[in-house]
Amino acid sequence: MCTPCCLSQLECCCGSAACSLCCSCCPKIRQSTGTRFLYALYFLLVTVICVVMMSPTVEKEMRDNIPFYTELCEKLKAGENCKSLVGYSAVYKVCFGMACFFFIFSVLTFRVHTSKGCRAAVHNGFWFWKFLALLGCCAGGFFLPNQDTFLEVWRYIGAGGGFIYLLIQLLLLVEFAHRWNKNWTSGIKYNKVWYAALVLVTLVLFSVAVGAMVFMCLFYTHPEACTLNKVFLGINGSLCVLVSFLAISPCIQKLQPTSGLLQSGVISVYVMYLTFSALSSKPIETLEKDGANITVCVFPFNSGSENDNKIVTGVGTVILFGCVLYSCLTSTTRRSSAALRVYRIAMPENERARCCFCFGDDGDDYEEEERTGGGQYVVYDEQDGTIYSYSYFHFVFFLGSLYVMMTVTNWFHYDNAKIEKFLDGSWSVFWIKMVSCWVCLVLYFWTLVAPMVCPRRFEA
Template sequence: MVGGFLFFLVQLILIIDLAHSWSQAWLLRAEDGNTKCWYAALLICTLLLYAASIAAIVVLYIYYTKPDDCVHNKVFISLNLIFCVIVSIVSILPKIQDVHPHSGLLQASVITLYTMFVTWSAMANVPNPYCNPTLLPIVNNGTTTSLSSKVVQWWDAPSIVGLVIFILCTLFIRPGTSDASLSSPWSAVWVKISSSWVGLLLYLWTLVAPLILSNRDFN
């Protein structure tokens, strides 16, 4: 299960990096020219991502919670909703903007949507059919991340990352694991939920680290 946790954590780290790179690239293009077009694109993408996140939250509350049951699902959804609101607010604070000129709601919206996806993925493993309407074969979400780097290095970064993810995949099931451990769906639930929390903390750290460690250069 440690390997499974690390696998989801690596995915979240890559999503955080993608969000920062995406926002920075579009803001730099906006500064170079055609400002209105690029800022409009940023705004539209941000609104679409938040709209998808809100829709996901509504669907999760409707189908994965019940008025008289499913307390754990209510807690998972509510906590992640609160955490996502917090990181969204922090991302646009003036002090954060001073040290992170390219920080904003686009990155936060990407993290929010992916967090809702991980939350759904976790609750899809809940063994109680009353709280989990998707007790059907669920397609494994093998996320393929395409990375392109303009920096020429002696090693291929995307290949290294792919190798690490492959190794972590093999750690989902270690030799000697008992059938009882493998058949425990709650382990998968907690692995995914805890990885979403750690991912949100990592994103929050990328925002506040320059303020806390002011003597370091994070560029």
């Protein structure tokens, strides 16, 4: 059994065969799913490298623990103590290489509609050679001429691409909220337990949103300061209440019977999260009291210790990874692609309510032909044609590369950026997150009123 599995892995790395695990007890995996997860693994690997490059702690540990570190840096011509391999400029160059890699594949796979051509084979296989190509692209960024000009221009390209990626992320959130409600609503006529689940989850979501609002009003406002915080908390809270009442209004229910409080609960929780993140990212505000300057409107449980900072940074980095990977992997499904075109596809009549409704819809219409190479079963679900857009898939990862680059380097405050200060305050990050709140609410508002404004476009 070991020999066939090793041969299949070799074919996967150097040929066009699909990749699978050597453990036959693992559940079946679709070829399309395996391909997307392997690209996500490449993306995650480069993202981790970027995070390491922005950490002075890692740089110090390498300098103290790697033998002949200084001599090695001199041989690599990487500057004193490898200064050219760390910091924001190194992250820009590595992300430039990763962005080029995904952009080239986006162009290469443009208008690929069948999985049997050579371009589709390159997309789905040859993983070892693609890994070498990714390494070459990332290393090539360090040999670009006119480094200062490149960094200045690439910064603005990254900001534009990162903003577009944020819009895609918000669109996917709105689509997720509508799909969740539709899927669970479809099970009510068969089992009333789904109705109870809807009510329970809705109550939990609104409880979390209200609790977050109360928490921020208590700790991020002050009677004599933090006026901006008070204004934005009032605006965002009022907008959440407005869209919640609109979702259950008779005029909306007439055109969208599945519209309800579950969607507005999801949106309200996310808006409260973005609001909290924005207020936490705002520069520290001080107030003079009794002849001394005191810090006000800050996170109450931050003791300032090194361990606390490491925990907060770790949690923030994990959230970053999770959001980026979820958006990149789900933005290419048929449902999500329809959502990104502001078009609501009709819910299938055989829609089955389930807890894990996010998975398994793209390949359900395809006959499952099982193949094995001595390990995990692989379902070749694209023999009749591609089930997602290869070109668009790579383009989303291209935008995700730019978003990671800008986020890790603290957007426009890159000069003093360190991963240990990932959540430290800056006005640019504050306004990006606050504007994201409003964009999210506007997008959800549009999905509610769009059937009244453009009825033909939303006809089933």
